[in-house]
Amino acid sequence: MRIAAALACALMASLPLSAEARVCKAWSSPVLAASIAAKPIDEASGLEASRTHRGRLYHNNDSGDDLRFFITDMAGGNLQIVNLKGPKPADIEEMSLGPCGSKTCLYLGDTGDNAGARSEVAFTILAEKKTYAQTETPLRVVRARYPDGPHNVEAFAVHPGGDLFVVTKPVDKQMTRPGPASVYRLSASQLRQTDGVQVFTKVGELDLPGLLKDLPFYGWIPTGLDISHDGKRAVLLTYMAVVELGFDLAGGVPAKLTPGENVSIFRAPPLAQQEAITLLPDDSGFLYDSEAGRKAATFPLNKVTCMAR
Template sequence: MIRINSITLLSVILFLFSALAGTAQDLIPTTRVSKGKLIAPELNEVSGVIASDANPGSFWMHNDSGDKARIFLVDSSANLLQIVNLEGVIAIDMEEIGKFKRDGKNYLVLGDIGDNRGLRKDIRLYILEEPVWEQGGKKENLIKSSQIQTIILNHDGRARDAEAFFIDPLDNRFFLISKREFKSIVYSADIFQDVEKHILKPLITLPFTFVTAADISPSGDAILIKNLTNIYYWNRALNESIQHSLSKPYKRLAYQQEPQGEAITFDNSGKTFFTVSERPFGLDSYLYQYNFSKPQN
């Protein structure tokens, strides 16, 4: 009985967010392929995913709040390859994972940015050089605390819940998107400034809410932002700022709703993208690949 009521409640929530999407912009057709079911018990509440640069064809994932400070390397068939633990990191509410390149090296950024109750004064990013996994390598790895950089972010003294960010590959600037306002807000910060705390500056308000994930293509020419019911897409012109790109009308991608889809990433080509869902009420979680029916750039 409880299970039926829970699923009914989820259906109502999805319906309400479909209504909040408003009038549809141009709908871009896509095709969806299931790459595999996440069967590893450790992957019980996936909240973030990013395509791996150091391990082509694989993905880094992490769980939502309640898990340890760790990330998971998963192959393109949704098989768990390796668990990477982060020494000295206390996980509060991990909600997103991103990446950037600097000085010829690949880095991951794990975002402890969630704040469901609106109580956190600061949020944190954890930066580490991306681990390289070799076929047949060990199933568990540890990143020492000395190899992890902590970035402290602040909304100028205000609490904000967020589950999505991306890093512009053109200049490594950080963009975070709030979740719970009636219209989500995009914030920005230079996380490489040598300061104790980085103030997130509001840039633009988006015409939708409850954002759960975002990504930018490896070349920086396309942006994806998703909530529970929709995926929104922007092309980015040459030399165009992120703020200007997101101020243009979005296009909506054809998307088959997942039970609680909170993760999205472009692949390394930027021509296709992947989504992953949590496992609400014991439902199965899959790695889905979406292909555009027509080239977008």
């Protein structure tokens, strides 16, 4: 019995922690998946690939746009504009697909705050549908605030467990001195509320300046996030890199980020102001794009796959 117990303990010790997943050992070079017309998606800031409706991409524009989103196919064609009933947002920076009860919903995050002055942010939640009308009514809008004052956020994602995670854009108003990025959570139960203002819970920090110390400061600034379908990993876009997080955010953030162990770093010549990322429907890689639409007739959508884990 003692031998069997010892063997069992040794086996358990040799297994990876349940909160961690094997990170990618080798990424492909980026390939151009599509050149998307820059009208009306002229400041692409959010991107999602549907798992329910394969071949469908969702997009949103950055600040100044109306409460709406866009649908295209994977090549950027068959454009549809979906307007939502509700007041004009301050700055929608990101979108995410995730559970909302028994449904899958699209979450639009009005979270941008370059001035660091907003008392609250908002998430507009809409059920994912096979066919959308030109104008839709959201299921609800969830208002939220941070427990320690305003934060600028361009990166958030909904976990398959239903919680929502945001990663702050840690810069001062002059955008010259970024520090570690903070990670906050809204629980699935908070996302069901329609009254009052929900309060985020801080769950940890990501020391991107330490992890990406070879890059200039804007390479440390998070601009997009997506979480895998099993929740065990995520991809975090910055202006100059993609960091694969090989751990489940629902279990917290490790005190130390170590390339090859709990993170994997993808580097390539960056796109101009790259701000949107989504995992492929099978989690084999990711797509990311650029806000270059205001300066060109099209903007690029790049694809990267993991070659080895």
